[in-house]
Amino acid sequence: MTATDTSERVLILRPTAALSWQDFRDAWDYRELLLILALRDVQVRYKQASLGIAWALLQPLVQMLIFTVLFNRFAGIHGDSAVPYPVFCLAGVTVWSLFANGLSHASESLLASSNLVTKVYFPRVLLPLASILTAVVDSSIAGLLLLGLMVVMHVPFHATALLAVPIAGVAALFAAALGLWTSALNLQFRDVRHALPFFIQIMVYATPVFYPASLVPAKYAFLLSLNPMATVIEGFRAALFGTPIPLARLGLSVVAAVVVGLLGFVRFRHLERTFADRI
Amino acid sequence: MSEAIIQARNLGKRYQLGATSGRTTLRDALASGIKAPLRLLRGARAADPETFWALKDVAFDITAGEAVGIIGRNGAGKSTLLKILSRITSPTTGEVRLRGKVASLLEVGTGFHGELSGRENIFLNGAIMGMTRAEVRQRFDEIVAFAEIDKFLDTPVKRYSSGMYVRLAFAVAAHLQPEILVVDEVLAVGDASFQKKCLGKMQTVASGGRTVLFVSHNMAAITRLCSRAILLSRGQVAADGPVAKVAGIYAGGATGESATEVDFRKRGKVPGSEHVRLLAARLLGDQPGSPSVDIRRPFSIQCDFEVLTDRYPLNPNIHFFGEDGACIFITSDGYVRENQAPRRPGVYRSTVTVPGNFMSEGMFSVDVALSTSDPTIVHVAERGLFSFSVYDPGEGDSLRGNYGGPFPGAVRPMLPWRTEALGTVVNLREGGEA
Numbered sequence: 180m181t182a183t184d185t186s187e188r189v190l191i192l193r194p195t196a197a198l199s200w201q202d203f204r205d206a207w208d209y210r211e212l213l214l215i216l217a218l219r220d221v222q223v224r225y226k227q228a229s230l231g232i233a234w235a236l237l238q239p240l241v242q243m244l245i246f247t248v249l250f251n252r253f254a255g256i257h258g259d260s261a262v263p264y265p266v267f268c269l270a271g272v273t274v275w276s277l278f279a280n281g282l283s284h285a286s287e288s289l290l291a292s293s294n295l296v297t298k299v300y301f302p303r304v305l306l307p308l309a310s311i312l313t314a315v316v317d318s319s320i321a322g323l324l325l326l327g328l329m330v331v332m333h334v335p336f337h338a339t340a341l342l343a344v345p346i347a348g349v350a351a352l353f354a355a356a357l358g359l360w361t362s363a364l365n366l367q368f369r370d371v372r373h374a375l376p377f378f379i380q381i382m383v384y385a386t387p388v389f390y391p392a393s394l395v396p397a398k399y400a401f402l403l404s405l406n407p408m409a410t411v412i413e414g415f416r417a418a419l420f421g422t423p424i425p426l427a428r429l430g431l432s433v434v435a436a437v438v439v440g441l442l443g444f445v446r447f448r449h450l451e452r453t454f455a456d457r458i
Numbered sequence: 459m460s461e462a463i464i465q466a467r468n469l470g471k472r473y474q475l476g477a478t479s480g481r482t483t484l485r486d487a488l489a490s491g492i493k494a495p496l497r498l499l500r501g502a503r504a505a506d507p508e509t510f511w512a513l514k515d516v517a518f519d520i521t522a523g524e525a526v527g528i529i530g531r532n533g534a535g536k537s538t539l540l541k542i543l544s545r546i547t548s549p550t551t552g553e554v555r556l557r558g559k560v561a562s563l564l565e566v567g568t569g570f571h572g573e574l575s576g577r578e579n580i581f582l583n584g585a586i587m588g589m590t591r592a593e594v595r596q597r598f599d600e601i602v603a604f605a606e607i608d609k610f611l612d613t614p615v616k617r618y619s620s621g622m623y624v625r626l627a628f629a630v631a632a633h634l635q636p637e638i639l640v641v642d643e644v645l646a647v648g649d650a651s652f653q654k655k656c657l658g659k660m661q662t663v664a665s666g667g668r669t670v671l672f673v674s675h676n677m678a679a680i681t682r683l684c685s686r687a688i689l690l691s692r693g694q695v696a697a698d699g700p701v702a703k704v705a706g707i708y709a710g711g712a713t714g715e716s717a718t719e720v721d722f723r724k725r726g727k728v729p730g731s732e733h734v735r736l737l738a739a740r741l742l743g744d745q746p747g748s749p750s751v752d753i754r755r756p757f758s759i760q761c762d763f764e765v766l767t768d769r770y771p772l773n774p775n776i777h778f779f780g781e782d783g784a785c786i787f788i789t790s791d792g793y794v795r796e797n798q799a800p801r802r803p804g805v806y807r808s809t810v811t812v813p814g815n816f817m818s819e820g821m822f823s824v825d826v827a828l829s830t831s832d833p834t835i836v837h838v839a840e841r842g843l844f845s846f847s848v849y850d851p852g853e854g855d856s857l858r859g860n861y862g863g864p865f866p867g868a869v870r871p872m873l874p875w876r877t878e879a880l881g882t883v884v885n886l887r888e889g890g891e892a
Contacts (some may be wrong), residue, residue, distance in 0.1 A: 189555050189556065189557050190555070190556040190557075190560075191553055191554070191555050191556075192542060192543075192548060192549060192553060192554040192556070193548070193549070193553045194548060194550055194551060194552075194553075211590055211591055212585045212586065215581065215585040215586075215591075217580055218576075218587075219571060219574065219582055219731060221577065222573075222574060223571055223573045223574065226573050226574075226614075260472075292569075294568065295568060295586065295702070296546075297546065297563045297567070298546070298564050298568040298569075299544070299546070299562060299564070299568045299587065300544055300545035300546055300560075300562065300588055300589070301586065304480055342721050375497055452547070452548040453547070453548075455541065455546045455547045456547055458471065
């Protein structure tokens with residue numbers, strides 16, 4: 180859609196153009212808007228709700244309590260680290276919600292902002308990315324809850340816990356990479372908005388959120404290794420609780436997320452030309 | 459000569475018609491994907507639905523500092539052109555070269571969020587329109603003053619009256635400083651005094667050396683703001699040139715012939731009765747052939763008619779209608795009143811001159827009739843023969859003077875006024891309500 184002459188600052192609007200550095204520069208030029216859009220989402224969400232910011236705490240807390248009662252007390256599942264199950268579970272829930280909320284908000288972001296998409300230009304990629312940032316803010320609040328619970332339950336802190344933050348970032352990276360695909364495809368195929376919540380719901384069971392990866396029988400373990408979110412959650416817990424971090428698998432996950440994200444960006448840019456016509 | 463700041467070449471935009479416009483279901487895609495597996499990957503569709511070209515082969519150059527009006531009827535492609543220029547959608551064919559930062563104002567208050575306060579929305583809207591935070595902060599006071607909302611700065615905008623909302627929205631937009639400003643119909647909102655303020659602001663922008671593209675149905679606003687106009691018709695450039703000329707072509711567009719003359723003899727169908735026939739009617743303005751008239755200059759309407767019998771006294775009369783269809787006034791020949799006698803058979807030409815500084819600005823359409831007063835017989839009544847626009851070039855010597863805002867009224871006569879000084883005023887009541 181756009182390209183720049185090198186000789187002078189000329190913007191050329193054309194039917195098609197391959198992805199170029201200009202696209203990345205364009206998105207970079209609008210970085211302030213990214214923050215403002217994310218800020219808007221956070222502000223609006225907590226202004227409308229009378230419980231305000233407490234919702235960001237309540238959701239993971241309740242989810243953790245339900246998992247603890249159902250799976251720990253009733254079904255007898257235990258974490259594999261030497262930490263109490265509630266802490267083990269909340270760690271999983273925190274990272275998982277970052278991914279799940281980020282992905283589902285990103286998918287809806289273009290439709291939710293159709294008034295912007297049809298009325299004003301800015302790199303559309305900001306919309307799904309801002310949704311991810313909003314999820315990051317929510318999860319950071321949930322992260323404080325996790326720290327609080329660790330203190331209350333006397334879980335010792337390890338120096339590696341600092342690594343938990345960038346590892347959680349990989350979950351956001353995955354949400355962004357997939358969100359680029361789903362947000363654009365959501366305009367093309369409205370099926371996405373029905374299929375995605377279903378997919379996320381299934382994935383919470385296929386990911387070691389409330390159970391340890393070691394619970395999976397060895398012959399099925401390869402299935403977990405196909406799920407990058409499994410690696411991210413395991414890595415997050417390992418860093419937090421001071422067990423060995425699966426660095427190689429995490430590295431692979433980052434590479435996978437970046438590849439999926441770049442391909443998603445190419446696809447997004449291709450579809451972006453017709454977003455306004457499709458909404 | 460400076461290079462064009464906007465260059466459009468061979469610009470075209472195709473839309474799909476029908477229920478499937480632009481949207482496919484996954485099922486369709488999968489079905490066609492099963493039939494032709496590669497197609498699903500490429501995202502192409504099995505059969506091309508019906509399409510239409512909203513724009514086709516549009517080309518123009520706009521020089522920096524020009525104020526250009528884009529006019530045309532509904533569906534002519536104006537909005538599509540603005541959407542392409544403001545990068546909301548991309549063209550199907552051709553290209554546009556832009557040598558400057560574009561800000562588009564297709565709607566006021568884009569991105570406003572009802573839950574956020576006026577202050578928060580100023581920053582949000584500013585960022586969406588392409589301003590940096592620092593730029594917004596720098597112009598913040600100006601924006602608030604322009605919008606006149608300082609008392610409600612921290613109130614959520616959902617509690618604003620619609621007037622306040624629009625004022626705030628326009629205020630942010632008005633303080634953008636792009637090289638190219640693209641504006642669509644935004645002046646159609648707000649009350650009269652605010653419209654006046656907006657129009658004034660737009661004039662400042664246009665005269666400040668920035669390039670303005672302005673789409674409006676309000677021809678008076680276009681003629682006042684723009685020096686040049688581009689007329690779009692069915693997605694193509696139908697005319698491009700000085701605003702008065704193009705506005706005239708637009709006005710005459712309905713008949714499809716010369717905008718200022720209707721010649722029934724050439725059409726081969728002469729309206730009339732057994733007693734009289736209307737042969738032709740034309741507008742004679744100060745610029746021959748142009749259907750737009752300088753508000754300060756007189757112009758004439760001329761009609762040619764052929765009297766066939768001398769049975770009735772015949773009265774040519776001309777009706778002027780405004781844009782809203784209301785009759786502005788009717789004028790008729792005084793001959794019949796004075797003579798009360800039929801004319802002898804033959805061809806006649808009646809000309810009526812409307813003085814300068816009498817009509818208001820706007821578009822007017824003309825009916826010509828030939829009738830008898832007693833008994834009342836309408837022999838010929840041709841409606842909407844042609845339209846013309848009256849514009850004020852804004853040189854200060856019309857009734858408008860240096861006032862730039864809306865100026866209501868069906869007519870705008872320059873009447874003789876006399877104001878005399880009555881000496882020094884004393885003994886007015888306290889409070890000064892005189």
